[in-house]
Amino acid sequence: MKPKIICHIISSVDGRLLNDRWTEPFDGTPTSAPLQVYAAIGRELDTDAWMFGKNTVRAVFSYKWGVTGHAIPSDCPAVFVGERRSKRMFIVADPEADIYFTSLVLRGDNILVIIGRNVTEEYLAHLREKRISYVIVDDATDLRTGLEIVGREFGIRSVSVQGGGILNGALLADGLIDELSLVIYPGIDGLSGVPSIFEYVGGATDRPAAGQHL
Numbered sequence: 001m002k003p004k005i006i007c008h009i010i011s012s013v014d015g016r017l018l019n020d021r022w023t024e025p026f027d028g029t030p031t032s033a034p035l036q037v038y039a040a041i042g043r044e045l046d047t048d049a050w051m052f053g054k055n056t057v058r059a060v061f062s063y064k065w066g067v068t069g070h071a072i073p074s075d076c077p078a079v080f081v082g083e084r085r086s087k088r089m090f091i092v093a094d095p096e097a098d099i100y101f102t103s104l105v106l107r108g109d110n111i112l113v114i115i116g117r118n119v120t121e122e123y124l125a126h127l128r129e130k131r132i133s134y135v136i137v138d139d140a141t142d143l144r145t146g147l148e149i150v151g152r153e154f155g156i157r158s159v160s161v162q163g164g165g166i167l168n169g170a171l172l173a174d175g176l177i178d179e180l181s182l183v184i185y186p187g188i189d190g191l192s193g194v195p196s197i198f199e200y201v202g203g204a205t206d207r208p209a210a211g212q213h214l
């Protein structure tokens with residue numbers, strides 16, 4: 001069964017996500033205070049795991065893995081359980097299987113990667129050497145299947161998805177988000193084109209939120 005998905009995000013009043021661009025609060029409140037509120041609410045959600053989009057993870061692990069290597073055999077085990085010491089797990093779906101992890105944890109939480117069958121033997125060895133858990137699905141952009149397997153194999157019943165906008169938009173369009181937890185920071189970005197809460201990559205007639213009531 002798919003875990004419960006809560007999209008937990010902080011935006012400016014105009015829905016933008018890049019906090020270093022936001023104006024200061026009107027009343028002299030330090031800019032860090034609303035961010036601390038956002039983090040505290042995230043902890044209160046008490047989910048079994050949390051998740052970032054790939055671009056957001058790449059801001060932390062900035063080195064890119066070379067994607068050349070040996071194809072995996074058809075009977076390659078689809079699940080690897082690495083270190084699981086943290087109470088929560090951190091999940092990232094990596095369709096290209098090219099994030100070079102320099103740690104087995106993000107913000108103290110053990111990492112779990114969803115990758116596709118395009119992954120190389122060498123990259124799997126990198127994850128195992130780091131003791132990072134993974135699940136292999138046919139296509140890592142198929143978030144429903146990836147999250148269902150994560151729920152089944154790792155007992156994860158709830159996930160807070162914490163951006164960025166492209167991941168939020170992909171989950172929205174697939175009808176996978178159960179709740180929206182939106183913290184509005186009292187400041188403005190104002191510039192067109194800056195990433196916003198939901199950034200589904202689609203055509204002008206697509207309506208990724210149609211029919212949904214979050």
Ligand SMILES: NC(=O)c1ccc[n+]([C@@H]2O[C@H](COP(=O)([O-])OP(=O)(O)OC[C@H]3O[C@@H](n4cnc5c(N)ncnc54)[C@H](OP(=O)(O)O)[C@@H]3O)[C@@H](O)[C@H]2O)c1
Nearest residue numbers: 009010017053054055056093141162163164165166167170
């Ligand atoms: N204010 C907040 O709460 C908040 C939270 C998080 C992040 N942010 C900010 O938002 C910015 C990044 O956001 P973003 O929207 O550009 O990127 P993102 O959502 O973090 O990651 C998007 C990337 O995920 C991959 N992707 C695309 N479709 C996918 C799918 N169906 N399943 C899995 N992966 C898929 C693609 O990678 P490839 O392009 O490699 O194919 C895509 O570029 C950062 O600057 C970050 O600081 C703000």
